[in-house]
Amino acid sequence: MSRPRLLFVNQHYWPDVAATGQILTDLAEDLVRRGFVVDVLTGRGKYVSGDLAAPAQEVRNGVRIRRLATTSFGRGSNAGRVADYAGYYAGVVRRLLSGPRYDLVVVCTTPPLLGYAASLARRLRGQRYAVWSMDLHPDAEIALGMLRPDSVAARRLHAFNDAGYRHADVVVDLGFRMKERIASRGVPASRQETIGVWSSSDEVRPVEPADNGVRRSLGLRDDQLTVMYSGNAGLAHRFDEVLEAMRLLRDDDQFRFVFIGSGPRRAAIEAFIAEHRLANASVHDYVPREQIAESLSAADVHLLTLQEAFAGIAVPSKLYGIMAAGRPTLMVGPERSEPGQTIQEHGVGEVIDPEKGGAAADVVAALHRFADDPDARRATGRQARAVFEAEFDRPILTERWAQMLAERLGLELAPAVDSLSEGNAPA
Structure with a gap:
């Protein structure tokens, strides 16, 4: 045949x-x-x-x-x-x-x-x-x-x-x-x-900090919680609540925000960091695909954002790479969405729905929970990797x-x- x-x-x-x-x-x-x-x-x-x-x-x-x-x-x-x-x-x-x-x-x-x-x-x-x-x-x-x-x-x-x-x-x-x-x-x-x-388990896997060249090149510290947004900063995504959380945490040395990628909203992110003189945040270009495991593993927590109007129109694929890297996800977007459902059903992070109000303060509170309980954070990361291997x-x-x-x-x-x-x- x-x-x-x-x-x-x-x-x-x-x-x-x-x-x-x-x-x-x-x-x-x-x-x-x-x-x-x-x-x-x-x-x-x-x-x-x-x-x-x-x-x-x-x-x-x-x-x-x-x-x-x-x-x-x-x-x-x-x-x-x-x-x-x-x-x-x-x-x-x-x-x-x-x-x-x-x-x-x-x-x-x-x-x-x-x-x-x-x-x-x-x-x-x-x-x-x-x-x-x-x-x-x-x-x-x-x-x-x-x-x-x-x-x-x-x-x-x-x-x-x-x-x-x-x-x-x-x-x-x-x-x-x-x-x-x-x-x-x-x-x-x-x-x-x-x-x-x-994502692919052969390509993306958890990489320990001591073995992570991307983490070293970014100057990330082990005594800080590294919060990363990786990938396209697109028009379907929302950043106001994340940026405000960065501003609220500007004087708290235990947090570091890293953006890796590009997209139409990158310039606005860079402008916000410059306008508010945020020493706790930086923006970087895409890394080669061969380094994606190190790049995603450089974070302690990953951000995922989605506008309410885009639920069912766009489905961010970055969630599966985050799970493959064994890291928890903090999503700012609609609970009733494909990534929101996955995060909640499988216990691989937290979802903050801006439609309920007070999202920036909720982001700050969630990041403090991740920072204050590293054992629970790592357990959530292990859960994410296990679910990824079984389903994604x-x-x-x-x-x-x-x-x-x-x-x-x-x-x-x-x-x-x-x-x-x-x-x-x-x-």
Whole structure:
């Protein structure tokens, strides 16, 4: 029997730092090991800005990668982001309408409306497709106030995007709130699947302070509680309560706040630190993926934030890396959200819901609890690692993808291949 052929479509892929690209890279490579032929259609621009130092075409770990040439303004401005999206989207449409056929095309949601492009290929060529819904549009733009819910633009974008979801053979969501939103668009339960995102126990593990080069390079002290925000400081996240907590703790030498990453809210964080002359906080660039275990383990407690309006629209993937590093999470955001539910159900941290009021003071109180009882804090970290290994490790969830795809395509999976080299890449 011939091997099933898949095409994944997403603007970001290895070696880019974007979380969606890293997750897709994991899945694509693991599906090759499960007997699928996997192609990826991605872009050449970096998530932040600039061009990737990567060729237009290559095969890596059995996955054939094609990178479309587009602008690479990055995420510094909405205009630049739209230009990047438009160039990539045009290339995708051409490829889906005139390129090779696949058993299934799986489109992600960066940029928006890829589902609609895939629906055109289904209508004109009979190409089956799935939507991997990593976030929802134009819901996100409406939540940000960029579009009025009743505007002509919002209604038309909803019509295009909803059509992409409704005509898909399957829509994969990231959790219960997102599933609710997708169901409201007219997607029947029979064509919905819930598979969360992950981290990898091989890549992220607890690293002791004495062995942690990133911790040393940041000048972190063992007698301080290091509170870290790692990853994209995006528009879906909230920081007012965290920043106010930093200001309230400015004279308490037992706390140190560290931000690692980038994103549209980074400049505001840096400006707040400078305006209030906060010696207890610093901002740093992304670390290479090879150092992610040391970076995440450099913290004693990790921050995760989410705006109420984004519950079910965006699901922060950083929670699973935090759990893999064996650290507790302090979330500032809605209790009724995918990460809020995971943290509360599994006892891997605390959730402070700003809708209840007094969130900055609650953040300060929670940090004092973590600082005052290091044994309990470490026990919570061990619990986080145990839950991660049982439910959120990469092999567990990529196998769920493999089983789901086999069922949807009417296939029996071949035995897993332990490793792949460039020489046995798909033809």
